[in-house]
Amino acid sequence: MLISLAINFVLNIIKKVLILATIWLTFIFNTFSQNFNIGIPSIVNYTRNDYNEAAQNWSITQDSSGVMYFANDWGVLEFDGISWNKYGLKRGVIARSVLAGKNGVIWVGGANEFGYLFPKQNGKLSYRSLSDSLDDNLENFGGVWSIIETTNGVYFQSKKSIFLYNDSVKQIYKSDDLNRACQVKDEIFVNEEQQGLLKLNKDSIKLVKGGEQFKNKNVVAILPYDKELKVIVTALHGLYLLRKNGIVAWNNANSDLIKSSNIYTAIKHSGYIFLGTTSKGLIIIDTKGNVIKNYTIQGGLQSNSVSAIYVDKNQNCWLGLQNGIDYIKLNSAVTNIVAPGSIGSGYTSSIFKENYYLGTNQGVYTISKKELFNNSTDYPGFKKVPSLIGQVWKLQVIDEDLFVGTHNGAYTFSERGLRKLSNIHGFWWFKKITHNPDVVISGTYDGLHLFKRSKDDGLWYYSHRVKNIEGSIRFAEILTNGDFWFSGGRQGVFNITFTDSYDSIIAVEKYNTDKGLPQEEFNYHPLTFNDELYVSTSSGIYKFNRKKNIFDYDRVYTNLLGESKIINHQYYGDNNMFFFQDQELNVLNTNLDGSKDLIHFGLNELKRNYISSFENLFALDNSNLFIGNQDGFVHFNPKKINENSKNPIVLIREIWHGDSILYGGDYYDIDKKKILKWRPEFTYELPFSNNSIHFKFATTDFSNVANNKFSYYLEGFDDDWEPFSKISEKEYTYLLEGTYVFRVKAMNELGAESEEAFVKLIINPPWYRSGFAYAIYLIAFVGLTFLVFKMNSKRLEEEKGREAKRLEQELFKTQEDQRIKTLKVNEQLMRMKNEKLRLDNKLRQSKIDNQTKEMAAVALQLTNRNEILLKVKQKLESVSKNMVHAQSKDQIDKLAKRIGAEMNIINDWKKFELNFDQVHEDFLKKLRTKYPSLTPKEVRLAAYLRMNMSSKEIALLQNVTSRSVEVSRYRLRKKMDLDRSINLVDYLSKLF
Secondary structure, eight states: OHHHHHHHHHHHHHHHHHHHHHHHHHHHHHHHOOOOOSSEEOEEEEOHHHHTSOSOEEEEEEOTTOOEEEEETTEEEEEOSSOEEEEOOSTTOOEEEEEEOTTSOEEEEEBTEEEEEEEOTTSOEEEEESGGGSOGGGSOOOBEEEEEEETTEEEEEESSEEEEESSSEEEEEEOSOBOOOEEETTEEEEEETTTEEEEEETTEEEEOTTGGGGTTOOEEEEEEOSSSOEEEEESSSOEEEEETTEEEEOOOTTHHHHHTTOEEEEEEETTEEEEEESSSOEEEEOTTOOEEEEEOGGGTOSOSOEEEEEEOTTSOEEEEETTEEEEEOTTOSEEESSOTTSSOOEEEEEEETTEEEEEETTEEEEEEHHHHHHOOBSSOOOEEEEEEESOEEEEEEETTEEEEEETTEEEEEETTEEEEEEOOSOEEEEEEETTEEEEEEEEESSSEEEEEEOTTTOOEEEEEEOBTOOSOOOOEEEOTTOOEEEEOGGGOEEEEEEOTTSSBEEEEEEESGGGTOOOOSSOOEEEEETTEEEEEETTEEEEEETTTTEEEEOHHHHHHHOSSOEEEEEEETTTEEEEEETTEEEEEEEOTTSOEEEEEEOOHHHHTTSOTTOOEEEEEETTEEEEEETTEEEEEOTHHHHHHOOOOOEEEEEEEETTEEEEOSOEEETTTTEEESOOTTOEEEEOGGGOOEEEEEEEOOOTTGGGOEEEEEEETTBSSOOOOBSOOEEEEOSOOSEEEEEEEEEEOTTOOBOOOEEEEEEEOOOGGGSHHHHHHHHHHHHHHHHHHHHHHHHHHHHHHHHHHHHHHHHHHHHHHHHHHHHHHHTTSHHHHHHHHHHHHHHHHHHHHHHHHHHHHHHHHHHHHHHHHHHHHHHHHHHHHHTOOOHHHHHHHHHHHHHHHHHSOOSOHHHHHHHHHHHHTTSHHHHHHHHOTTOOHHHHHHHHHHHTTOOHHHHHHHHTSOHHHHHHHHHHHHHHHTOOTTSOHHHHHHTTO
């Protein structure tokens, strides 16, 4: 036990040491050299139609955030990965040079003009001229071709002058014919055709030792070589080495090529010299002068005339051309080893006898391994094998032969050349029989076929077709014990037993859902790990259980590889496996301790170009994979994936409100005296009229701009981040007042995410929803409520007085009538008694009617009053909810409570109804029973009419017009279905 723990401990230490060593070596490698893969990387052509400006581009630079700038015939172009912008110099002035300064300033040189780009108040860049400050006699100084920034200031070199800018502009050198100025560390050199090579020392210039030999020679660049040496690059006279004691020509095997290329510009990067020529494109040489790469029109450039070279932060190369801009993905893990579409679609590949072979739908192509890896010009020169035409399915090395499976038959390559073995159509694969090294079995469109090696001449010959098996057999595995397994499409996986001579099959056992495998929509895919059989399905990985003779769900491999189907795979090294899954390439690595790691290669640029269900690769070693696709074959270096997996930078490029720009992409930090792309601590406060906001954003990862994606989130509005998509702008309209934070992040094609960029926005409320406005609303509402309350109270008092006076008058009249009648009755005693009894009953009835009317009027007025107070109370409560001012809100709440306390929530109408029915013998209850469709309002109207009240009186009680009462009476008649000839009041009086 202790020994096992010790071994594991040592293995873990070794593993960590190896990982650290790999990281260290990768760092050293990235620091000191540029790894150029074989073939041609993807080249993106930006034509003048893409950027909508002039064709010619003279200079290139990149600022700290990754935004690219180009000196163009029509001004300075800016590219952020999404949008192209142009910044013009003076009217009609051509831009010749551009340089991103250390403080974020973009220095610009043009024809008789120089200055810089500086952000306006809204963040949009604008050109500011420095040459305007020159005296009139200095204005015609020619085109500014070089800009050099030093601690001493910024130098602008034109054809006739050198100017130094440091708070002010001054001319420090004047000449008739200066070539381009160059900077090497702290030294500045310039070539003058009449004197030779000069060195600039602050304000003075002197001839370099041996520099006179460059009279009438165009020096286009001076580059560092090592700590002491410098490389002088001339247009037509080759390369020279500058030493302390003089200058010597640098002659090498490619000197003639370099001299004949008419070099226009040059840079040094990662130990390599990049030469931009006017006729032979881009030439890259190493420190020994060997040509490593030569990119031309044949390799994908738009032009062989290169005016500017720039290697960006991601180690990829930009070229300014005579007719456009090109972007070479030098640091890409993927390169094309054949011109796309030139040899057809790639289905299989292999290495045999130091020659590399490609199998396509058009035949077989070959090249020597030495030529493939040493090729420097355009695409490697693959040659077609004349005798092999049409669809090729498989290239498989077995011992000393290369088997070729095609649609038209089977072949072998050997030292004795190409031989055709069979005319049978469609050979998918070739495998050696485990216990018989002289027998090869092959799966075809229809069944299995055998090849045998002759003991006489050692050649392979077609033997026979295996009996008792039919159909296409595309996927198969043979274990070391001789077990033969193959996929039978959706039917399952089969294990077959051969006769000893492999003439026929004597047993077939089928494994599908009855033997543990899931129902499969497409083919089952067999594969092996450590000589154990596994099957990949759409539901995960299943392992064959020999004891139970079934397949068990393998949780370990399923968790590692996922549930997606593995399509094609190839083993490499010790139990390492490359495979395709969901049209993506992965590798399963086996570590020293036996554990396994899954590495996923996104390769989005290839994903849409694989041949579905025929994805294929060949691993020459762990740095050289050859992958077939629709356009042929590409080379893939997995080691460069880590080099390219840097997190991208996301930039908020513009913010618009309506038709006005709020932020244009840059700002000047006064404290740091730098131009920056964004300041996340900044807050924009906007009036409500600008509550529609439009954001534009970009990422400066140019590796594959078409596959860059963005996710954004407006905090305070959105619920969560939007899923990543290619949308690079977002508009929010009619935002309510409040505080918002807009956040955005980017993802490149490798899945690396940027840190988020964000900006805070405050939208103020409209004037009619401001605190001051709400205070005015409160004062007005309280005043109106008090006024309504006083008016209603006064009206009620007046109505009560009128009603009391009317009742008093009616009572007086009744008493007077009674007195007169009593005198008359006294004349006859019997009549007086009867009359008195009748009068007493009438008086009692009159009193009851009067009391009923009084009760109804009072009750109904109280009801109206409560309805009004309830509405006032509800309005006050609504206003209180939206108020911000705490003291005002408290006053409104108290007023609402007081009004609530004054309200009589008891239903006064119910009291009236109870008293009315007591007097009129349940008239209302009977009325509802007889006419159930009557509304409460119509029931009250019937009660008033039953009391013989006029329309005018009813109108006063209900606080409506007499016309409204008449309309209500008409509706009541209609619901009671009364004929127009029937008097409604009489009908109600006699109804019950």
